[in-house]
Amino acid sequence: MISKLNTIFAKHQHEPGSLLPILHDVQHALGYVPEDAVPLIANHLNQSRAEVHGVISYYQHFRTTPPPKHVVRLCCAEACQANGCNALFEHAKLQNIEVEPVYCLGLCTLGPAMQIDELKLHARVTPEKFDALIKALGDES
Ligand code: FES
Known part of the structure; x- marks a missing residue:
């Protein structure tokens, strides 16, 4: 360091x-x-x-702890809010998964939208789909 x-x-x-x-x-x-x-x-x-x-x-941008191995972002812009992103945030909290809010991932008609790391976008994310995607991350590690 x-x-x-x-x-x-x-x-x-x-x-x-x-x-x-x-x-x-x-x-x-x-x-x-x-x-x-x-x-x-x-x-x-x-x-x-x-x-x-x-x-x-x-500044919220600065972290004082090491970042998680994978960065999970959930869209919480209007269209995704209308499709249940708030419930997904609550679901993620219950699973102790660190999720960053973002404002539009370009999948507005297919919300709630989720991004894992920088490039993997996922549409119409339900709590079940969320769990499966998170489980798959664990299996990759
Ligand atoms: S509003 Fe969520 S992807 Fe655009």
Whole structure:
């Protein structure tokens, strides 16, 4: 982690206001912003840990824990809401599956729509179909 941080620090060496670009690069390189990185970033920028924590917690984009192996996104835009995406979110919560809300996956007439990782789109997702897709992920691992 330290060598990656040093590379990122060097990249933004002469950039004023480089906290956000550094946090973005750390998350891109490591998948999240580890707690151990906060004092190093704060020290590098001559800021307090609280200031760095404040920025991390302000932006929902930043993760402070490692990302899940698979990213599951459910569309919660209007058309998918009309077709039951809220019930699917509740269903996912009960299964302890981390789901990110997105706003339109381009399958509006075939909702609720779901995306697994970056490219796999699924239409007309029911709780049963959701469970089968999640089970298949586990079988792939
Ligand atoms: S509204 Fe859900 S895919 Fe467009």
